[in-house]
Amino acid sequence: MRLTKLCFLSLSFLILFVSCQDARAKAKDEVVSIQKEIITVNSLSDFKKYIDKDDVKIKLAPGNYQIDQAKSIRFIAVTGNNSHYDLTGVRFMVDTKLFSRKDLAKSDDGNSMYCAIEISGNNTVFEGLYIETYGDASGLQSKNKIFNVVGEGIVLKNVEVRTSGSNPWGYGYLYGLGGGDVRKMNGIRVGYPAKNVSLIGCKVHMRAMGHAIFLQGAENTLIEDCHVDGLLRTTDAILAETSGYGFDRDFYALKPKHAHKNGYVEGTVIGLDGKILPGEIVSLSEDGIRLYPEYQGHPTKNTTVKDCSVFQMRRGICVGLNKFGDKVINCVVRDCVTTGFNVGNEDVVINCSADAKYGEAFGVPYTNAKNAAVNINILDSRNGMANNMLAKINGTGHHIVIKTGNDDFIPKDMAIKLSVWEGYGNYNSKATMHATNIKLENKTQTQVLKHSGTQNLEVESKGQVIEVKS
Structure with missing residues (x-):
């Protein structure tokens, strides 16, 4: 009886303690709610008064706002911590002339x-903005961008970006790749010291040369439900010009140092003398979602790309340059020129889809890549041009599954190729191509070509498996 009574008293005390804790938590939440009472502002100047404030929730009234003045090279610097900026229904129009202003204060980050817009405050939410550049000015450099996200715990949500203001426009990477004349206008950068950043529901419409979304030295980044689109152009259309940048140069492109011996440059073949050839196609921008391996010695780590789509870019989703394994889940890539999915060391690509109209649907192109896992569905790849490779596989220890909803989607002349230079991804002219210990499940009718260097291939294939003798 005494034990029962003691248990009852203990239980009563526990209930009272938990109730008090709940009450305190509720009171704390109410205090936080009061602290973050929404403040609505009606002008850009009033909005800027709060971008360096902590623990605020700011709503800018819907409307069009012109950004044609700035004090520093980061035109709007959001440094507030634990703050929320709601710009739903707001449109920023950014004058491209700002990107060539030499009198603006430099940044202290080197x-x-x-x-x-730069967001460096921690645990900040920035959402709802539509932002675009206007004007023909191309800026002083190739590093121009719309968003630069460098804080920790930032959520960039439902923003929409439309880029313009690159030079020369209309030729993509045929001029200025790796230097030269090109001046870019990139979309969204997430870079060191960024950690635990989420890009949710963002859209980037690339109408300039540059990357849409890219990472440099960021850790634990989530890119979810985002969309990227660009524009393509045929070399026939370029060669038909009667004036302009290409015409003035007699249609000789600036040939990059890493062009293949056959003139292959980023998905497009040019003449060995650098001449632009007919019958090819060019992306007018760079990559849709791209991971750089590091930034000033700080590695890019633990990235997840989920439920995203990329259309008409150079590379669609490019995680292969990174040496750390990343995840790409349930993403769709269409009409990209160089490759749909660029895959590398320890990468996992799950339930993704791509076509091969203008470039391979995916590639694991690097000889030093190990243990990638790819499960990909091939979309309608008919009526394309300048490509007959469905997929490219190099490296060691990968598990690849290729399928399609309709065998007619894949032209009969296409092939899955192992141990090849062909296509994107090989810069070392002395490298020996190889594909070793690969498990390949080819659930399509596409032929599999085993080039020299392919060893210990475990293959199940509906299509014919052919050993190519060198």
Whole structure:
């Protein structure tokens, strides 16, 4: 009886303690709610008064706002911590002339890039904005961008970006790749010291040369439900010009140092003398979602790309340059020129789809890549041009599954190729191509070509498996 009574008293005390804790938590939440009472502002100047404030929730009234003045090369610098900026229904129009202003204050982070909006505060939510550049000015550099995200715990949500203001426009990477004349206008950068950043529901419409979304030295980044689109152009259309940048150069492109012996440059073949050839196609921008392996010695780690789509870019989703394994889940890539999915060391690509109209649907192109896992569905790849490779596989220890909803989607002349230079991804002219210990499940009728260097291939294939003798 005494034990029962003691248990009852203990239980009563526990209930009272938990109730008090709940009450305190509720009171704390109410205090936080009061602290973050929404403040609505009606002008850009009033909005800027709060971008360096902590623990605020700011709503800018819907409307069009012109950004044609700035004090520094980061035109709007959001440094507030634990704050929320709601710009739903707001449109920022950014004058491209700002990107060539030499009188603007430089940044103290050692990076000279110009950008429209930088978010460096921690645990900040920035959402709802539509932002675009206007004007023909191309800026002083190739590092121009719209967003630069460098804080920790930032959520960039439901923003929409439309880029313009690159030079020369209309030729993509045929001029200026790796230097030269090109001046870019990139979309969204997430870079060191960024950690635990989420890009949710963002859209980037690339109408300039540059990357749409890219990472440099960021850790634990989530890119979810985002969309990227660009524009393509045939070399026939370029060669038909009667004036302009290409015409003035007699249609000789600036041939990059890493062009293949056959003139292959980023998905497009040019003449060995650098002449632009007919019958090819060019992306007018760079990559849709791209991971750089590091930034100033700080590695890019633990990235997840989920439920995203990329259309008409150079590479669609490019995680292969990174040496750490990343995850790409349930993403769709269409009409990209160089490759749909660029895959590398320890990468996992799950339930993704791509076509091969203008470039391979996916590639694991690197000889030093190990243990990638790819499960990909091939979309309608008919009526394309300048490509007959469905997929490219190099490296060691990968598990690849290729399927399609309709065998007619894949032209009969296409092939899955192992141990090849062909296509994107090989810069070392002395490298020996190889594909070793690969498990390949080819559930399509596409032929599999085993080139020299393919060893210990475990293959199940509906299509014919052919050993190509060198």
